[in-house]
Amino acid sequence: MQRAKILVACQDRSARQRLAETFRFRYQTVAVDDGWLALHLVNTTAFEAMVIAERLDSLSGLDVAVSVRESGRNAHVPIMLVARAITPVIREMIERGVVDRCVAEGVETGAFLFEFNSMCGERAERAWAALDxxxxxVLGTARRTYSHVFAASTADVPFDAKLLDEVARQLVGAIVDGRISAVMQALQGHDDYTFVHSLSVAAVLAFFGRQIGIREGDLCLMAQAGFAHDFGKRVMPHAVLYKPGPLDTAQMVVIRRHAAAAGQILRCSPGIPAEVINVAERHHERLDGTGYPNGLVGAQIDDLSAVAAIGDVFSALVDNRCYKPGYAPEEALRMLGDMAGPHLEPNYVKTFTQVMHDTGFASWVAPPREA
Structure with missing residues (x-):
């Protein structure tokens, strides 16, 4: 499968290069500096999204955006405008739907990616309405719950635990009814990495649990744990969470706080099962004590957290991220096997790998790969 194309129209050559580098693992970037050339491409090429600078050669970015909305092929493509300032004219353009988002010139890359992913994610969510x-x-409930948790954690107030339970029940229902492959396929079109990863891990854990004979009530617990395990990332700085490259030592210290942060968010919300909180706090613990945040060893890590660690690692390996392409499912399972023993519980890894092989579920979790 070919990567989708995005149009980047910007005068600044270095900015075009930075954007191409930022998007390299998810999109094929078509970059131009001229407004008329951008319009020619709009009329001849299908794009997934557009990033258009306010200042362009020969034609302004706003004029390009207006013409895009009048085109047939790309009229409904999400457009992000990059401007010196958000003026009343630009606000009007946003209200009219000519552009979807506007960010300031020179915005930090992590903040830019957060806005871009949110914009494209909203488009994917609108497309869900046409599905079964x-x-x-399932997808709508999960997304609303995720947004609710983000709003609650930002405001430092509890979130409604019933929403988490409802996500789990609907997800387990999709597994039992055989609709989970359709859920996972539609999910891969969303651009919020952490949301996609969280729902993927929830599906992986619940599917795995059902295959090994776990009763339905406990499957819901596994799904809750998977969905909530990375809630702490919602309060991490965008510059760290969306950095399109390896984290430095200081940034690693910051991102490792997400496990404890998730536990704090969950503990502040009445009705969250203790097992779910444990998974949030322990999914990065490793058998040999090299994990975080507490360096737990062996039997100090409960069974559900040990299984969740496997699902988390597998999903992270196959995911496309802003800093890496996803591995093929077979390669990810091989790498998972290499981690068995010192880091991950070997018997669980063996059973997990067999289930993924025998059912084909691994390919449902992985996003489509470029041909």
């Missing part, structure tokens, strides 16, 4: 009603319901 049950599939759309």
């Amino acid at each position: 009603a049950d599939v759309s319901r």
Whole structure:
């Protein structure tokens, strides 16, 4: 499968190069500096999204955006405008739907990616309405719950634990009814990495649990744990979470705080099962004590957290991220096997790998790969 194309129209050559580098693992970037050339491409090429600078050669970015909305092929593509300032004219353009988002010139890369991913994610969410009603319901409930948790954690108030339970019940229902492959396929079109990863881990854990005979009530617990395990990332700085490259030592210290932060968010919300909190705090612990945040060893790590660690690692390996392309499912399972023993519980890894092989579920979790 070919990567989708995005149009980047910007006068600044170095900015075009930075954007191409930022998007290299998810999109094929078509970059131009001229407004008329951008319009020619709009009329001849299908794009997934557009990033258009306010200042362009021969034609302004706003004029390009207006013409895009009048085009047939790309009229509904999300457009991000990059401007010196958000003026009343630009605000009007946003209200009219001519552009979807606007960011300031020179915005930090992490903040830019957060806005871009949010914009494209909203487009994916609108497309869910055309899916099978049950599939759309699972995705919509999960997204609303994720947004609710983000708003609650930002405001430092508890979130409604019933929402987390409802996500789990709907997800387990999709697994039991055989709709989970459709859920996972639609999920891969969303651009919020952490949301996609969280729902993927929830599906992986619940599917794995059902295959090894776990009763339905406990499957819901596994799904809750998977969905909530990375809630702490919602309060991490965008510059760290969306950095399109390896984190430095100081940034690693920051990102490792997400496990404890997730535990704090969950503990502040009445009705969250203790097992779910444990997974949030322990999914990065490793058998040999090299994990974080507490360096737990062996039997100090409960069974559900040990299984969740496997699901988390597998999903992270196959995911496309802003700093790496995803591995093929077979390669990810091989790498998972290499971690068995010192880091991950070997018997669980063996059973997990067999289930993923025998059912083909691994390919449902992985995003489509470039041909």
